[in-house]
Amino acid sequence: MSLLYPRLLSGQARPLFEEYRKLTLVELADRVDTSHESAVYVATGGDRVAEDRLRELRKLIIDLAEEADFPNKPNRSAQTKFDLRLAAVLHTEAGLTPAEAASGDIWAFFALVLLPDIAFWRYPDPPRDRILATDLTRHVFGRMWWRAQLVHSPGDPDPYSALQILGEAAFDQIYARRAALGGSPYLVKAILRVWNAQDLSKLDGQARRDILRDFLKRLLRLAPFMEFESIDETALDTELCTAARESVAAILNSPDTGGRERHPSQSRLHIRRP
Structure with a gap:
């Protein structure tokens, strides 16, 4: 009850x-x-x-x-x-x-x-x-x-460990889009899982925020054509990894953010699968 x-x-x-x-x-x-x-x-x-x-x-x-x-x-x-x-x-x-x-x-x-x-x-x-x-x-x-x-992942040793992946402002970017993205625990956990697997440590905070924002925009564009919750975890991670890789490339090569001159370590960045 x-x-x-x-x-x-x-x-x-x-x-x-x-x-x-x-x-x-x-x-x-x-x-x-x-x-x-x-x-x-x-x-x-x-x-x-x-x-x-x-x-x-x-x-x-x-x-x-x-x-x-x-x-x-x-x-x-x-x-x-x-x-x-x-x-x-x-x-x-x-x-x-x-x-x-x-x-x-x-x-x-x-x-x-x-x-x-x-x-x-x-x-x-x-x-x-x-x-x-x-x-x-x-x-x-x-x-x-x-x-x-x-x-919340009840089968994990620490069911709330994913709380530490994103700070408040970054997590709010996901939850603010809850009508399409942030209302699904299955999708949110996949987003956090894929994001946590990316090696963006050499980028400054603004670049990471720009990449996350672009990443979420790409998912929003996919949402009308894809039922995220009906996709198995491996396939979903593959789709999200592709979107993450495209976001990294788009932001680091954008003239609005200074492109390669702003991010001299771009060639050493790696997009990993979770």
Whole structure:
């Protein structure tokens, strides 16, 4: 039986966000709760999540934050480590189904009722979408659950190891195209598998971003003509490797990026199959 989480609708979430953005972390901790008088539940099958389970989930996330120096401001490395561990904990412990996790109102409840101190610690003075989940690719908690959902490989020794392949900005390029690419865990895992196999270490960060963007554009052009999920893993990897190889060649030879003069190591790059 799936768990149903409380939903904080936008009419209640927006004014709460405006109030909370002016509070300290200590004051936010005083507002923490496992329920809210305005919260609602979707009228579908499932059991309402118990408040004890919400308290346990909060404790797990608080422990992760404290390891990242909460309530002090974490450095970039600590933020990244916290995010990756948060993704795995949310995905394994929350008991959310994709249908529930697609609701921004649930993530607003997480950020404004259950974990407001953690939300505003992770993103001080945050824009609305980080808290209200108007864009799930940006929400402090929702984006990490979905990253975990898309890379989860239950048969692997570390089911969430693929979380470390791409940084947040790069992964968002995939998830932002979720209608065609980012909504399929099978395809996302193949993209990450193929991308991880490429030897692009000699390129600067901008070149890698340009190649990834071009790679995803090529997949978008293929999407209307190819049912990715119906292709077996080996054949899919072959198709993606071809697209990756074409993207590398296109970007490194593009006059807009300085071509070979910008990337003198081009001849030493290798496109490997995963």
